[in-house]
Amino acid sequence: MKKLTKGQIKSLEKLFPKGDCLLSQEECTVFGGDSSGLFALPEAVARPNNEEELVELMRFAQKEQIAVYPRASASNTVGATVPILGGIVVSTTKLDKIIEIDENDFIARAESGVITGILQKEAEKKGLFYPPDPASRDISTIGGNIATCAGGMRAIKYGVTRDYVLGMRVVLAGGKILELGGRCHKDVVGFDLMRLFVGSAGNLGIFSELTVKLLAKPQETATVLVGFSHLEEALKASQKVLLQGITPRAMEFFDAQTIDALKKAGDDIFQNAQAALFIQIDATRENRENELMLIKKVLKNFSCLFIEEAQEEKEKYFWNVRSHISQAAFELAPNKLGMDIVVPRGKIAQAVNAFKLIAEKHSLNIMCFGHIGDGNIHVSVMYDKFNTAENEHAEEAKKEIFQHTLGLSGSISGEHGIGLQKLAFLDKQLGKNEREYMQAVKDLFDPLGILNAGKGW
Numbered sequence: 404m405k406k407l408t409k410g411q412i413k414s415l416e417k418l419f420p421k422g423d424c425l426l427s428q429e430e431c432t433v434f435g436g437d438s439s440g441l442f443a444l445p446e447a448v449a450r451p452n453n454e455e456e457l458v459e460l461m462r463f464a465q466k467e468q469i470a471v472y473p474r475a476s477a478s479n480t481v482g483a484t485v486p487i488l489g490g491i492v493v494s495t496t497k498l499d500k501i502i503e504i505d506e507n508d509f510i511a512r513a514e515s516g517v518i519t520g521i522l523q524k525e526a527e528k529k530g531l532f533y534p535p536d537p538a539s540r541d542i543s544t545i546g547g548n549i550a551t552c553a554g555g556m557r558a559i560k561y562g563v564t565r566d567y568v569l570g571m572r573v574v575l576a577g578g579k580i581l582e583l584g585g586r587c588h589k590d591v592v593g594f595d596l597m598r599l600f601v602g603s604a605g606n607l608g609i610f611s612e613l614t615v616k617l618l619a620k621p622q623e624t625a626t627v628l629v630g631f632s633h634l635e636e637a638l639k640a641s642q643k644v645l646l647q648g649i650t651p652r653a654m655e656f657f658d659a660q661t662i663d664a665l666k667k668a669g670d671d672i673f674q675n676a677q678a679a680l681f682i683q684i685d686a687t688r689e690n691r692e693n694e695l696m697l698i699k700k701v702l703k704n705f706s707c708l709f710i711e712e713a714q715e716e717k718e719k720y721f722w723n724v725r726s727h728i729s730q731a732a733f734e735l736a737p738n739k740l741g742m743d744i745v746v747p748r749g750k751i752a753q754a755v756n757a758f759k760l761i762a763e764k765h766s767l768n769i770m771c772f773g774h775i776g777d778g779n780i781h782v783s784v785m786y787d788k789f790n791t792a793e794n795e796h797a798e799e800a801k802k803e804i805f806q807h808t809l810g811l812s813g814s815i816s817g818e819h820g821i822g823l824q825k826l827a828f829l830d831k832q833l834g835k836n837e838r839e840y841m842q843a844v845k846d847l848f849d850p851l852g853i854l855n856a857g858k859g860w
């Protein structure tokens with residue numbers, strides 16, 4: 404990829420005359436990293452205020468063969484926004500308008516830089532509900548969520564971001580606008596090009612506007628916290644709950660290391676449990692009590708240490724504890740290699756047991772927790788990066804965790820994607836033919852490879 408010349412910098416300043424083109428090293432530094440901790444300095448940052456400016460920028464970048472890196476809130480944890488080859492970071496944070504929320508069509512239309520949590524709250528004001536709920540909802544954007552096909556805790560009942568995308572306007576490399584889908588809840592005409600863009604991580608185009616499906620807001624929620632002496636018992640109990648025909652809104656598990664980290668951070672709701680489940684339901688007022696009764700009846704067949712039910716403030720408190728896990732992890736060690744692997748649902752216990760053996764082999768603390776209903780396990784290898792031996796062991800453990808996951812017909816990422824951090828493992832999961840067809844898709848939409856250049860395509 405070519406470096407920006409003085410002439411190109413001048414042209415860029417002309418395209419963004421109102422200070423929305425940043426060039427100083429200090430300003431560009433802010434846009435070089437993301438939640439992965441990885442960093443590369445961009446040569447320039449452009450902050451389009453509308454779709455027209457985005458189109459102009461993409462025309463210019465294609466003509467001049469300059470790499471462009473789409474970036475929203477940079478909350479991704481894998482280096483997906485890091486401008487590894489320099490070029491221009493395109494920040495979407497100024498595309499922040501909710502265009503409409505329509506309670507007749509059950510849709511919301513928004514610019515791509517709208518914060519997801521704000522969209523959810525605005526929908527709720529109209530009695531509506533946008534179910535995808537990544538833990539980063541209050542910082543991440545709808546565009547970033549769609550570009551990563553964000554998951555979250557409600558996926559077990561409501562699916563992931565992909566299941567709610569109805570329409571999009573995408574600006575392609577070269578500036579062409581592609582309008583896909585619309586506001587209909589069904590559409591099977593032609594190939595489903597729109598789904599190609601969901602999860603494409605800024606490699607195929609930049610969304611300017613998005614339309615998502617909404618549901619009616621559920622009336623009531625309740626959460627059951629269950630403590631166990633053994634993780635296997637917790638996993639068995641969770642399977643039995645699902646087999647009763649109850650689909651919880653969220654079902655999360657915590658292993659002994661995760662509970663230990665939370666306790667050390669001051670969140671002690673787990674008593675003496677070595678494993679725990681959070682089971683959350685949402686229902687009408689009438690159905691809630693029935694569902695809770697059924698869940699408790701199932702749990703009675705297992706050796707639970709305690710079963711605690713929570714609603715309203717107490718329920719909020721429980722879920723706040725869940726959202727503290729990322730920070731609490733650092734009570735165990737100063738550094739973390741975070742993975743979000745997925746295995747077939749029936750193989751969670753097998754996977755976690757194998758990860759515990761890997762932890763023992765390398766004398767490391769490995770925390771396993773996460774979304775039990777879709778087999779998506781967050782595995783955090785905790786270590787001290789300034790301890791050379793531990794650093795090596797952590798990297799080795801990461802490789803073994805990925806290998807083992809693939810051996811169980813799993814996937815190396817269920818939510819966070821590949822970015823730079825897992826690039827070395829991409830070809831271990833994708834077959835040759837699959838990879839070639841994916842490359843052909845990339846070449847079709849971005850023939851010069853300027854979009855998110857250096858990220859494997």
Ligand SMILES: Cc1cc2nc3c(=O)[nH]c(=O)nc-3n(C[C@H](O)[C@H](O)[C@H](O)COP(=O)(O)OP(=O)(O)OC[C@H]3O[C@@H](n4cnc5c(N)ncnc54)[C@H](O)[C@@H]3O)c2cc1C
Pocket residue numbers: 437438472473474475476477478479480483484495515516536537538539542543544545546547548549550551552553554555556603604605606608609610611729818819855
């Ligand atoms: C505390 C924390 C909790 C998290 N919890 C979850 C979780 O529960 N579930 C989950 O799935 N993820 C989670 N994440 C990861 C992250 O929040 C998601 O990947 C999120 O979708 C990224 O959104 P963003 O707006 O920050 O996008 P960014 O990080 O800025 O970008 C992410 C990717 O999307 C591309 N992109 C951004 N905007 C556009 C656009 N308009 N058009 C095209 N491409 C674009 C970028 O190039 C990049 O490849 C969490 C992260 C943190 C820090």
